[in-house]
Amino acid sequence: MLPAAGRVVMVSGASGGIGNAIAQCLHNKGYSVSLGARNVDKIGPWIGEGDQDRLMSHVYEATDREGNQAWVDATVERFGRIDGLVNAAGMGGMANLEDEDEDVFDDLWQVNTKGPMRMIRLTLPHLRASGSGRIVLVSSLSGKRVTNDGTGYALSKFALMAVNHAARRAGWEDGVRSTAVCPGWVNTAMAKNAVGIEREDMIQPDDLAELVETAIALPNGAAVAELLVSCSLGDLF
Ligand SMILES: NC(=O)c1ccc[n+]([C@@H]2O[C@H](COP(=O)([O-])OP(=O)(O)OC[C@H]3O[C@@H](n4cnc5c(N)ncnc54)[C@H](OP(=O)(O)O)[C@@H]3O)[C@@H](O)[C@H]2O)c1
Numbered sequence: 105m106l107p108a109a110g111r112v113v114m115v116s117g118a119s120g121g122i123g124n125a126i127a128q129c130l131h132n133k134g135y136s137v138s139l140g141a142r143n144v145d146k147i148g149p150w151i152g153e154g155d156q157d158r159l160m161s162h163v164y165e166a167t168d169r170e171g172n173q174a175w176v177d178a179t180v181e182r183f184g185r186i187d188g189l190v191n192a193a194g195m196g197g198m199a200n201l202e203d204e205d206e207d208v209f210d211d212l213w214q215v216n217t218k219g220p221m222r223m224i225r226l227t228l229p230h231l232r233a234s235g236s237g238r239i240v241l242v243s244s245l246s247g248k249r250v251t252n253d254g255t256g257y258a259l260s261k262f263a264l265m266a267v268n269h270a271a272r273r274a275g276w277e278d279g280v281r282s283t284a285v286c287p288g289w290v291n292t293a294m295a296k297n298a299v300g301i302e303r304e305d306m307i308q309p310d311d312l313a314e315l316v317e318t319a320i321a322l323p324n325g326a327a328v329a330e331l332l333v334s335c336s337l338g339d340l341f
Pocket residue numbers: 116117118119120121122123141142143146164165166167192193194195196215242243244245286287288289290291292293294295
């Protein structure tokens with residue numbers, strides 16, 4: 105496995121359940137972590153209690169192109185390198201196939217697909233320079249199969265899977281490896297409307313964070329393209 109010390113990972117959605125767990129896990133294992141959040145005050149007190157030499161935060165709003173570049177620039181200025189990008193930021197929202205109003209579809213596309221795609225574009229030069237750059241995209245089982253009426257969400261996550269495979273191709277020769285993590289229900293705010301499943305039976309964010317760290321730590325010769333993680337038996341495709 106690759107050592108964590110000296111490696112710098114950016115994590116978007118660091119104020120959310122999954123992104124926050126991933127950022128804490130990476131910090132605890134010795135990585136330097138640059139946390140991106142719409143509101144950095146929502147990250148939590150742990151960021152003030154950790155090793156300040158290995159932590160920074162910056163505003164990340166998926167739709168703000170200039171702000172995205174500013175986060176990358178600030179990370180390089182602070183740590184001098186970028187070895188990993190984890191995109192955990194994302195939104196839910198119901199947009200059904202037959203909805204006349206397409207605004208939610210557009211929002212989902214901007215936040216869940218174009219935001220991560222842009223962050224890959226902006227960080228790829230640094231990930232290539234690393235020689236073992238890592239990209240982890242938090243997608244969803246909704247990026248693998250359609251089992252409900254949330255068509256817009258599924259569209260955005262299916263498209264994110266295409267982004268993942270495009271990133272694998274773009275970075276391969278320079279040691280960049282990209283992994284899409286596709287969970288079912290995860291015990292976070294986004295799952296507040298889940299029916300028929302108890303919170304404790306969902307995937308826990310800390311468990312997902314361990315998988316993400318493993319994907320980042322695996323050597324170039326053991327690339328994991330997709331990780332499908334479920335908390336219930338059901339069709340995966
Ligand atoms: N929870 C599940 O059951 C589940 C299942 C499969 C996949 N996922 C995916 O997992 C990822 C993380 O979700 P979560 O479960 O941790 O939910 P969450 O707790 O609601 O976190 C979502 C995160 O995304 C951020 N975000 C939302 N809109 C954004 C925008 N326009 N720009 C930048 N950041 C934005 C949120 O920021 P604020 O704190 O400012 O709102 C928050 O940090 C998402 O991509 C989601 O699609 C979740």
